[in-house]
Amino acid sequence: MATVTAELTAGFNVNISNGRHEWSADEPESLGGTDTGLNPYEFLLGALASCASITVAMYARRKKMAFDSISVRYHYDRVHSEDCAECEDDAAGFIDRVTGEIFIEESDRERLALVARRCPVHKTLANGIHFEEEVTVG
Secondary structure (H helix, E strand, O other), rough: OOOOEEEEEOOOOOEEEEOOOOEEEEHHHHOOOOOOOOHHHHHHHHHHHHHHHHHHHHHHOOOOOOOOEEEEEEOEEEEEEEHHOOOOOOOOOOEEEEEEEEEOOOHHHHHHHHHOOOHHHHHHHHHHOOOOOOOOOO
């Protein structure tokens, strides 16, 4: 469905391409990077925020709903499992947590907020991902 390639160029700077578009990732200076691009977690949050926004816009268009605007903000952090009241009881140590805010200017906000939470990227992250990776050396 989607293919992206990444190549480490210098330090922590990474050139990324999907064959049609090119962009870069990096780490902030505080982590030894040169801060020339988003860090990997910012890309992850950007994918989630853009998917939620696009999903709401597509839904509103398909349902012919009056739709003014949507703004989405996500935040990533790692917290101790005991500091996360809504997390599973058997979680131990640290957990990854994404918190979000969805701002919708439309009369049926609750309905569209539910749609935003059902975007494909949100579903993928919430359901977990099966990885199949092959490492080639040489």
